Amino acid sequence: MAAITMRNIVKKYGDGYPAVNDVSLDIADGEFMILVGPSGCGKSTLLRMIVGLEDITSGEMLIGDKRVNDLAPRDRNLAMVFQNYALYPHLTVFENIAFPLRLAGKLSDEEIRQRVNEAAKTLELGEHLDRKPANLSGGQRQRVAMGRAIVREADAFLFDEPLSNLDAKLRGQMRTEILRLQRKLGVTTVYVTHDQTEAMTLGDRVAVLKKGLLQQVASPRELYDQPVNLFVAGFIGSPPMNFVPARVKGSEIELPFTTIPLRDEWRGAVEDGKLYIAGIRPGAFEDAEFVDSDKASRGVTFDVTIDVTEWLGNEQYAFVPFEASAEISKQLAELASELDSEQLRHQICVELDPLSRVRSGDKATLWLDAERIHLFDPHSGDNLTRATESTGRHAATTG
Amino acid sequence: MAAPELRLRAPCPGLIALPWERPLADWTAPEVPLRVIAVGPSRHLVRFVESDGELWALKELPPRIAGREYGVLSRLEQMGLNAVRPAGLVFQSDFDAAILLTRYLVGSWQYRRLFMRLPPDAPKHRARLFDAMATLLVELHRHGVFWGDCSLANTLFSRDGQVLQAFLVDAETSEIHPALSEGQRTHDIDITVENVAAGLLDLAAKLERPDLEPGFIAEAVGIRERYEQLWELLHAEPTFGFADRYRVEGTIRKLNELGFAVDEVSLQPVSSGTDELRLHVAVGDRRYHATQLRRLTGMDVGEGQARILLGDLQAYQSQLCREAGHDVDDSTAAQLWVMEVATPTMHRAHAAVGGTGTPIQAYCDLLEVRWLLSEQTGHDVGTERALQALTRKVVPSESAAQLMVVEDPTEPFSVLDEDD
Numbered sequence: 001m002a003a004i005t006m007r008n009i010v011k012k013y014g015d016g017y018p019a020v021n022d023v024s025l026d027i028a029d030g031e032f033m034i035l036v037g038p039s040g041c042g043k044s045t046l047l048r049m050i051v052g053l054e055d056i057t058s059g060e061m062l063i064g065d066k067r068v069n070d071l072a073p074r075d076r077n078l079a080m081v082f083q084n085y086a087l088y089p090h091l092t093v094f095e096n097i098a099f100p101l102r103l104a105g106k107l108s109d110e111e112i113r114q115r116v117n118e119a120a121k122t123l124e125l126g127e128h129l130d131r132k133p134a135n136l137s138g139g140q141r142q143r144v145a146m147g148r149a150i151v152r153e154a155d156a157f158l159f160d161e162p163l164s165n166l167d168a169k170l171r172g173q174m175r176t177e178i179l180r181l182q183r184k185l186g187v188t189t190v191y192v193t194h195d196q197t198e199a200m201t202l203g204d205r206v207a208v209l210k211k212g213l214l215q216q217v218a219s220p221r222e223l224y225d226q227p228v229n230l231f232v233a234g235f236i237g238s239p240p241m242n243f244v245p246a247r248v249k250g251s252e253i254e255l256p257f258t259t260i261p262l263r264d265e266w267r268g269a270v271e272d273g274k275l276y277i278a279g280i281r282p283g284a285f286e287d288a289e290f291v292d293s294d295k296a297s298r299g300v301t302f303d304v305t306i307d308v309t310e311w312l313g314n315e316q317y318a319f320v321p322f323e324a325s326a327e328i329s330k331q332l333a334e335l336a337s338e339l340d341s342e343q344l345r346h347q348i349c350v351e352l353d354p355l356s357r358v359r360s361g362d363k364a365t366l367w368l369d370a371e372r373i374h375l376f377d378p379h380s381g382d383n384l385t386r387a388t389e390s391t392g393r394h395a396a397t398t399g
Numbered sequence: 400m401a402a403p404e405l406r407l408r409a410p411c412p413g414l415i416a417l418p419w420e421r422p423l424a425d426w427t428a429p430e431v432p433l434r435v436i437a438v439g440p441s442r443h444l445v446r447f448v449e450s451d452g453e454l455w456a457l458k459e460l461p462p463r464i465a466g467r468e469y470g471v472l473s474r475l476e477q478m479g480l481n482a483v484r485p486a487g488l489v490f491q492s493d494f495d496a497a498i499l500l501t502r503y504l505v506g507s508w509q510y511r512r513l514f515m516r517l518p519p520d521a522p523k524h525r526a527r528l529f530d531a532m533a534t535l536l537v538e539l540h541r542h543g544v545f546w547g548d549c550s551l552a553n554t555l556f557s558r559d560g561q562v563l564q565a566f567l568v569d570a571e572t573s574e575i576h577p578a579l580s581e582g583q584r585t586h587d588i589d590i591t592v593e594n595v596a597a598g599l600l601d602l603a604a605k606l607e608r609p610d611l612e613p614g615f616i617a618e619a620v621g622i623r624e625r626y627e628q629l630w631e632l633l634h635a636e637p638t639f640g641f642a643d644r645y646r647v648e649g650t651i652r653k654l655n656e657l658g659f660a661v662d663e664v665s666l667q668p669v670s671s672g673t674d675e676l677r678l679h680v681a682v683g684d685r686r687y688h689a690t691q692l693r694r695l696t697g698m699d700v701g702e703g704q705a706r707i708l709l710g711d712l713q714a715y716q717s718q719l720c721r722e723a724g725h726d727v728d729d730s731t732a733a734q735l736w737v738m739e740v741a742t743p744t745m746h747r748a749h750a751a752v753g754g755t756g757t758p759i760q761a762y763c764d765l766l767e768v769r770w771l772l773s774e775q776t777g778h779d780v781g782t783e784r785a786l787q788a789l790t791r792k793v794v795p796s797e798s799a800a801q802l803m804v805v806e807d808p809t810e811p812f813s814v815l816d817e818d819d
Contacts, residue, residue, distance in 0.1 A: 013577070014577055051582070051586070052582040052586070053545075053580065053582045053583045053586055054580055054582065054583075055580045055581075055582065072581070072582060072585050073582050073585060073586040073589065074585070074586075074589050085442070086442075086550065086552070086594070086597075088597050088598070088600070088601035088604075089601065090601045090602070090604035090605040091597070091600060091601050091604050095600065095604070096597075099593075099596065099597050099600055100593055102600075102616070103592070103593060103596045103616060103619070103620070105616075164461070164463065164464065166461070167461065167495075168495070
């Protein structure tokens with residue numbers, strides 16, 4: 001196993017456009033790193049440069065302490081997992097796992113047997129080695145395909161959107177299998193996805209890319225709680241973070257539907273009278289009726305008319321329209337196109353207790369946790385209120 | 400219910416009438432004219448439908464992947480590369496699924512037929528198979544196509560003279576780039592070698608012939624060499640002195656013999672002040688002989704077939720010249736050959752093989768058998784003896800003509816079992 005180090009990696013194609021632009025990233029030995037971003041962000045290109053499928057225009061790629069820029073893919077000792085998950089019906093499970101080793105011709109039969117047996121133990125396939133794939137369950141079949149990667153004893157596992165062509169049920173199963181395996185083996189793993197749920201559930205750290213530029217590398221928790229900019233804030237989280245205009249006035253922040261106190265530590269970061277974009281997660285709201293008294297003092301309550309509610313059993317969302325100036329609207333439209341998402345509607349999404357009786361068209365009293373908002377610069381998109389890791393209330397709880 | 404979104408490139412009434420509002424798995428015969436064809440292990444559900452006089456392959460995929468594969472197959476068609484042709488794309492938003500429709504390649508077959516219908520230990524036939532695969536990979540790669548999952552099961556074959564043509568069937572993992580990097584090419588070959596080896600080992604297990612395994616592995620590994628030789632030949636940029644520029648001709652002849660047309664040659668000084676030149680050849684389509692035969696006779700056949708037929712035409716032309724005692728021009732010879740030799744003999748040959756395959760291929764088989772038998776006996780055995788051999792199906796072992804058994808039956812679309 002080995003660390004993967006990228007130093008100022010650039011990939012330019014014939015037209016001169018940098019698909020990957022000056023990316024530096026250290027992936028620790030044994031770490032599960034996710035590369036995520038909308039299509040065209042450069043995540044797959046970056047993975048392919050690690051594997052050796054794309055030439056590196058400039059910069060350095062190291063696996064362990066070896067520079068691999070000019071090595072052929074098979075000389076990098078990496079395993080692309082699920083690149084090939086065809087199972088061969090007449091070969092036993094043992095042979096289905098062993099054949100890449102046999103083909104390589106570098107190991108004795110005894111060494112191959114040992115490796116396959118060990119992998120089978122890790123994958124809990126030990127009892128099935130003499131069976132044919134037809135007798136295996138769906139999950140077991142996927143583990144056979146993983147076994148092929150394990151027996152190579154590669155320095156790192158690489159996944160390029162491995163679940164994107166599976167149906168939803170299998171996708172969930174596979175995600176769990178991949179996570180379990182990585183934890184068991186502790187192998188350095190790089191995983192590319194456009195799906196932020198996969199990113200958040202799998203990674204030790206997540207690298208968010210936009211148009212070839214690295215935006216933020218952090219734990220899923222930190223990305224969620226302390227995004228560096230509007231892009232990361234909007235990309236991570238489902239349903240996505242709400243963005244609303246926010247004007248600083250004296251010791252208060254005016255939002256479209258309420259006013260909250262300006263926190264002392266923010267005074268240095270914002271200017272009185274200026275307009276900002278506030279980012280508020282749906283979960284920072286609640287039906288005021290369901291807020292404990294000890295928590296209530298942390299926030300403010302306000303009345304709104306609910307447009308629509310969506311009740312999903314274990315969670316409930318309500319949507320509330322708001323007004324925004326032309327300037328803010330323009331910013332939000334740009335953000336939507338960068339995020340590859342639909343135009344952000346001028347409405348906030350509010351997470352309510354599933355027991356809340358609030359219904360479409362109702363007047364409702366909502367509560368907002370005033371500590372759980374961020375202010376973004378409307379021009380640069382930078383998060384002006386981001387707490388550094390040691391001071392952030394939520395980041396401090398990051399596991 | 401949301402109506403499915405249909406995109407058909409062949410708006411045949413039978414296709415339009417299919418029950419697109421239902422998941423592919425729920426389609427049943429006889430309501431739907433389904434045909435059972437063994438395709439080997441596949442990631443996704445694949446079914447076959449006979450409609451409007453043709454056979455269609457339908458594959459169920461997540462919409463995003465289906466859209467991508469449809470796009471890749473359409474590009475491959477535009478570039479004239481060997482691949483199944485996309486015929487339609489149907490989005491079923493109710494099931495978050497899509498169905499990709501492709502036209503079944505007439506006269507094509509899967510590798511298993513070759514192993515099941517001929518003695519499994521026939522390395523020459525397998526060599527034809529692997530040559531075809533290596534050639535297809537080279538053709539894809541020089542057009543910037545990364546396959547990503549080349550395997551025996553993902554390839555269809557058809558006969559073309561004494562060689563085979565390979566066709567890409569599954570483009571789920573394929574990508575098209577302006578040009579491929581060294582890494583992409585070698586990785587694609589690595590994948591191919593591994594997939595083919597596993598496919599062959601699977602076959603050896605099925606046949607209960609473990610003795611074949613070492614040979615199979617060696618042959619799978621050998622695909623890399625076949626690929627590299629051809630790639631080298633197409634991309635070599637030899638340098639030589641100005642006085643040796645006649646060597647250009649040798650390079651071109653070699654490419655033409657392999658069927659490649661040459662679009663342009665350029666000779667550039669290696670550096671200023673020396674008389675050393677670097678040759679760069681822009682290689683065109685692999686239809687050199689086919690184009691020539693078509694120009695002379697109007698016949699539109701495969702490159703492998705054209706090569707054989709042109710040889711026959713040339714032999715006929717020399718015979719004409721000898722008999723006439725003077726030169727006979729190309730177009731006269733070609734016309735006479737079509738009328739007096741090729742057309743009548745091709746129909747006799749096709750009848751001799753019981754109508755299997757195409758008349759052109761039957762004629763190519765006849766020429767091969769005649770040549771091989773003549774070689775065995777030390778003199779020309781003539782057309783009649785060769786026809787008899789074809790009729791009795793006693794053709795020299797491992798001759799290309801022996802491959803005719805893989806073409807039988809392709810039509811009508813009968814139900815094929817896995818061992819077919």
